[in-house]
Amino acid sequence: MLEVCGVRKVYEDRGVEALREVTFEVDAGELVCVVGPSGCGKTTLLRCVAGLLPPTAGSVRVGGVPVTGPPPRMAVVFQEYGRSLFPWMTVRQNVELPLKEKKVPAGRRNELVAGALAAVGLADVADAHPWQLSGGMQQRVAIARAVAYEPQVLLMDEPFAAVDAQTRADLEDLILALWRDLGVTTLFVTHDIDEAVYLGQRVIVLSGSPTVVMEDLKIDLPPERDQLTTRSLPRFADLRGRLYAQIQRARGDR
Numbered sequence: 291m292l293e294v295c296g297v298r299k300v301y302e303d304r305g306v307e308a309l310r311e312v313t314f315e316v317d318a319g320e321l322v323c324v325v326g327p328s329g330c331g332k333t334t335l336l337r338c339v340a341g342l343l344p345p346t347a348g349s350v351r352v353g354g355v356p357v358t359g360p361p362p363r364m365a366v367v368f369q370e371y372g373r374s375l376f377p378w379m380t381v382r383q384n385v386e387l388p389l390k391e392k393k394v395p396a397g398r399r400n401e402l403v404a405g406a407l408a409a410v411g412l413a414d415v416a417d418a419h420p421w422q423l424s425g426g427m428q429q430r431v432a433i434a435r436a437v438a439y440e441p442q443v444l445l446m447d448e449p450f451a452a453v454d455a456q457t458r459a460d461l462e463d464l465i466l467a468l469w470r471d472l473g474v475t476t477l478f479v480t481h482d483i484d485e486a487v488y489l490g491q492r493v494i495v496l497s498g499s500p501t502v503v504m505e506d507l508k509i510d511l512p513p514e515r516d517q518l519t520t521r522s523l524p525r526f527a528d529l530r531g532r533l534y535a536q537i538q539r540a541r542g543d544r
């Protein structure tokens with residue numbers, strides 16, 4: 291579903307080589323996490339995949355089609371929910387906006403918006419404005435907006451970095467539930483090694499600069515995940531330890 295082939299990105303203005311040569315694939319319906327040391331180019335990679343930034347070399351394909359701009363069936367959830375929602379619009383209007391742009395007929399739009407808000411547990415605040423909601427609720431609005439769009443591919447860039455630990459755990463479980471229900475191919479960038487192991491079927495580890503894929507690790511935990519039992523499994527600790535060591539090595543390699 292998603293092919294990232296030899297992607298290199300140099301920010302010419304500052305002479306920064308953010309990505310050297312990044313190659314990996316994500317199968318249809320997979321949930322793959324990307325981790326790496328701070329500044330290794332995770333956001334840059336996601337922006338190249340989303341068609342928001344042209345790679346200097348290499349290519350990205352979605353469903354076999356080369357990405358040259360934002361692909362029509364891709365949705366992105368960013369870390370900064372505060373900046374990604376329009377404050378003058380209600381929750382419902384925020385979720386509906388991309389569907390209007392996609393020219394989805396009104397009846398279907400209403401169905402999709404209601405379904406997405408119910409799925410994230412926000413049906414009763416549809417007429418509130420984002421600034422009347424907590425940070426975790428605002429991020430759920432952003433997730434509802436992505437889900438209502440019925441994407442083939444969902445990209446998430448550290449979406450839970452700005453919320454408290456309990457909300458973060460709830461949002462992680464929400465993503466797992468939505469991903470299971472919708473079967474959407476998901477690429478999830480995170481700083482957090484535990485989060486990557488908890489969510490991912492695979493974890494891609496990026497090296498420090500010059501950035502390449504250091505490891506593509508299969509997460510062989512039982513498919514049903516639960517905050518208490520999954521995180522207490524000896525295998526969870528093994529995988530976490532292995533990723534931690536890799537990232538330490540990546541930082542040391544700089």
Ligand SMILES: Nc1ncnc2c1ncn2[C@@H]1O[C@H](COP(=O)(O)OP(=O)(O)OP(=O)(O)O)[C@@H](O)[C@H]1O
Nearest residue numbers: 301304306308327328329330331332333334335481
């Ligand atoms: N618009 C830009 N112009 C020039 N350089 C940039 C730009 N965006 C990012 N960079 C540089 O590219 C490198 C990778 O940045 P990027 O934000 O992709 O890393 P990251 O892994 O997402 O970082 P973090 O984990 O801290 O969020 C950094 O050296 C950064 O300074």
